[in-house]
Amino acid sequence: MADLRLTGLTKRFGALTAVDDLHLEVHSGSFFALLGASGCGKTTTLRMVAGLTEPTGGQIRIGDDDITRLRPYRRPVNTVFQSYALFPHLSVHENVAFGLRRRRQRDIDRQVADMLALVQLDGFGPRRPAGLSGGQQQRVALARALINHPRVLLLDEPLGALDLNLRRRMQIELKRIQTEVGVTFVHVTHDQEEAMTMADTVAVMNAGRIEQLGPPAQLYDLPGTPFVATFLGQSNLLAAHSEPGGENGELPVSAYGGRFTVPRDRCRAATATVYLGVRPEKLHLAGSPDAVPPGHQHVAGVVTDIAYVGVSTQYLVRTGWGTELSVFAPSTGAEERPELGAPVVAYWHSRHAFLLDRPDGAGDRTAPADLSVDVRA
Amino acid sequence: MPYLLILPAGLWLIVFFVVPAVQLFATSLYDPSGSLATGYAMTGDLGNYPRALGDYWPQLLRSLGYAAVATLACLALGFPLAYAIALKAGRWRNMLLVAVIAPFFTSFLIRTLAWKTILSDTGVLVGLLRHAHLLGADGRLLATPFAVVAGLTYNFLPFMVLPLYASLERFDRRLLEAAGDLYAGPVAGFRRVTLPLAAPGIVAGTLLTFIPAAGDYVNAQLLGTPRTAMIGNVIDSAFLVRLDYPSAAALSFVLMFAILVLTVGYLRRVGAGALDAVS
Numbered sequence: 148m149a150d151l152r153l154t155g156l157t158k159r160f161g162a163l164t165a166v167d168d169l170h171l172e173v174h175s176g177s178f179f180a181l182l183g184a185s186g187c188g189k190t191t192t193l194r195m196v197a198g199l200t201e202p203t204g205g206q207i208r209i210g211d212d213d214i215t216r217l218r219p220y221r222r223p224v225n226t227v228f229q230s231y232a233l234f235p236h237l238s239v240h241e242n243v244a245f246g247l248r249r250r251r252q253r254d255i256d257r258q259v260a261d262m263l264a265l266v267q268l269d270g271f272g273p274r275r276p277a278g279l280s281g282g283q284q285q286r287v288a289l290a291r292a293l294i295n296h297p298r299v300l301l302l303d304e305p306l307g308a309l310d311l312n313l314r315r316r317m318q319i320e321l322k323r324i325q326t327e328v329g330v331t332f333v334h335v336t337h338d339q340e341e342a343m344t345m346a347d348t349v350a351v352m353n354a355g356r357i358e359q360l361g362p363p364a365q366l367y368d369l370p371g372t373p374f375v376a377t378f379l380g381q382s383n384l385l386a387a388h389s390e391p392g393g394e395n396g397e398l399p400v401s402a403y404g405g406r407f408t409v410p411r412d413r414c415r416a417a418t419a420t421v422y423l424g425v426r427p428e429k430l431h432l433a434g435s436p437d438a439v440p441p442g443h444q445h446v447a448g449v450v451t452d453i454a455y456v457g458v459s460t461q462y463l464v465r466t467g468w469g470t471e472l473s474v475f476a477p478s479t480g481a482e483e484r485p486e487l488g489a490p491v492v493a494y495w496h497s498r499h500a501f502l503l504d505r506p507d508g509a510g511d512r513t514a515p516a517d518l519s520v521d522v523r524a
Numbered sequence: 525m526p527y528l529l530i531l532p533a534g535l536w537l538i539v540f541f542v543v544p545a546v547q548l549f550a551t552s553l554y555d556p557s558g559s560l561a562t563g564y565a566m567t568g569d570l571g572n573y574p575r576a577l578g579d580y581w582p583q584l585l586r587s588l589g590y591a592a593v594a595t596l597a598c599l600a601l602g603f604p605l606a607y608a609i610a611l612k613a614g615r616w617r618n619m620l621l622v623a624v625i626a627p628f629f630t631s632f633l634i635r636t637l638a639w640k641t642i643l644s645d646t647g648v649l650v651g652l653l654r655h656a657h658l659l660g661a662d663g664r665l666l667a668t669p670f671a672v673v674a675g676l677t678y679n680f681l682p683f684m685v686l687p688l689y690a691s692l693e694r695f696d697r698r699l700l701e702a703a704g705d706l707y708a709g710p711v712a713g714f715r716r717v718t719l720p721l722a723a724p725g726i727v728a729g730t731l732l733t734f735i736p737a738a739g740d741y742v743n744a745q746l747l748g749t750p751r752t753a754m755i756g757n758v759i760d761s762a763f764l765v766r767l768d769y770p771s772a773a774a775l776s777f778v779l780m781f782a783i784l785v786l787t788v789g790y791l792r793r794v795g796a797g798a799l800d801a802v803s
Binding site: 197198199218219220224225226228230232233234235236245246249250291292295 | 696698699701702703704705706707708709712716717720721723
């Protein structure tokens with residue numbers, strides 16, 4: 148059942164269209180992430196659901212109720228603000244009790260105590276927000292919103308102000324709390340790792356529209372657009388052309404004179420002008436073409452950069468055409484370690500490649516002098 | 525080191541405030557039967573206080589009453605103004621602030637005299653009010669309590685607006701969004717969030733308005749009559765006209781004491797809590 152449904156939602160600020168005819172369904176009880184770079188319209192979307200920004204057009208429904216024009220204080224949603232926006236003149240207890248008091252609820256003290264226990268802030272009730280750490284303030288903001296049992300909880304970059312370690316801990320914590328209370332979470336973030344670790348469904352937003360929507364693993368494994376392929380993790384994208392024919396469900400592709408194949412069910416392109424995409428960790432290095440295992444495809448090149456980052460080593464391989472491919476080799480302890488300048492071949496299995504539409508022949512400059520490939524790594 | 529920093533202002537206050545205050549207190553204990561010609565005898569007589577209070581308690585109460593009404597009027601006018609300047613004025617903010625302070629470029633006396641013209645029986649304002657039957661045919665504004673309170677309100681408004689502005693300027697309007705998100709409508713949001721966070725400014729503004737207004741005598745002198753005389757007028761005439769120094773000194777201390785008691789009571793009731801609300 149869809150709990151939150153946006154239909155044709157649009158917001159224009161003067162000549163700028165921040166949110167462009169957005170259609171979206173968020174299922175009841177799910178953890179939904181709106182992921183995008185700053186300025187993509189994700190926060191505007193969230194604010195329209197909260198009632199803090201008025202839509203130019205479209206409709207917002209929660210369950211069967213149209214809330215598009217409701218004042219914020221009449222909506223069954225609550226928000227965890229990016230800045231937390233805790234009331235500095237009220238204690239933690241009164242901050243959390245604020246919504247209950249406005250609705251003249253009973254048994255406030257017990258509810259607040261339970262909620263503070265849920266966010267692991269037992270005993271912090273009498274403190275003032277200014278005396279808390281960033282992570283603790285974040286928990287108060289969460290408790291203050293959740294205590295009202297919203298139909299939908301909106302989280303606007305909730306972990307943005309925390310340092311990396313704390314952010315990781317809070318990601319796990321938020322997920323635990325969401326599972327425990329079963330409330331629908333709609334989470335806005337620019338951090339793809341945050342979106343992927345927590346959300347059941349991720350919608351990647353770009354220029355006011357949703358580029359792709361799905362479970363994180365699916366988006367990562369088979370991105371639908373070049374934007375998603377490069378925003379959600381990294382991708383090597385080779386400008387290519389798909390060729391007619393092919394057998395065994397494999398689609399032939401040519402790029403810079405080389406011939407490759409991609410499974411038909413991994414082709415998201417509608418035209419023959421395509422990007423051939425492979426994730427850097429799906430690329431492997433070998434000393435020569437003879438060492439490439441059967442069933443794999445390869446290109447030859449030279450190692451131009453090596454960066455050791457602990458869990459893996461990141462290589463840049465310059466191909467014969469002048470393109471640089473990014474290769475992540477996990478530090479398993481058994482791997483070969485090519486040296487800088489060494490000739491190598493980078494190989495991948497066709498089931499790890501994907502084909503995307505290449506808009507307007509981008510990267511399609513095939514003059515012999517400049518065989519550059521549009522590689523976004 | 526901190527003592528060194530306090531020293532210049534401290535010396536100034538000792539020479540020009542503490543010493544005269546002690547002297548004034550001594551004067552309040554002089555023998556009231558003395559005069560400038562015969563000189564005053566220091567009798568240590570506390571009787572000046574009950575005598576002064578017995579004679580002039582109506583003016584004292586009137587002063588406190590006028591000052592209180594003027595303070596409330598300043599708050600009613602000043603809060604929306606300060607709110608608008610701090611949160612809504614955008615690039616006009618500095619210009620509006622200058623406009624609030626602009627009256628100070630003219631002397632206090634001249635400005636109050638100008639109100640005499642504005643409120644005069646033959647002035648435009650009275651004419652309009654009579655025409656609209658809001659004022660009787662022989663009704664007047666000048667020489668009424670209204671005129672005195674209006675003058676006080678006008679003259680002390682900037683002292684209300686500036687501290688209010690200072691506390692509202694730091695106000696984070698996102699807190700109102702949060703309040704709205706938590707089921708507080710505009711009224712509840714104002715009462716539960718804006719008002720408590722503006723409390724330090726309200727406390728400072730009301731004190732800065734009430735204290736000088738209670739001791740003021742210019743407005744009552746220029747815009748009022750003997751029937752609207754404030755305690756400042758009584759002290760003024762006792763010092764300068766009747767040359768009754770002991771009574772004048774005693775009244776000065778009574779006024780100071782009254783204001784002190786009211787201020788401490790006020791701060792105890794609302795101030796202390798309000799002032800540490802945001803710390």
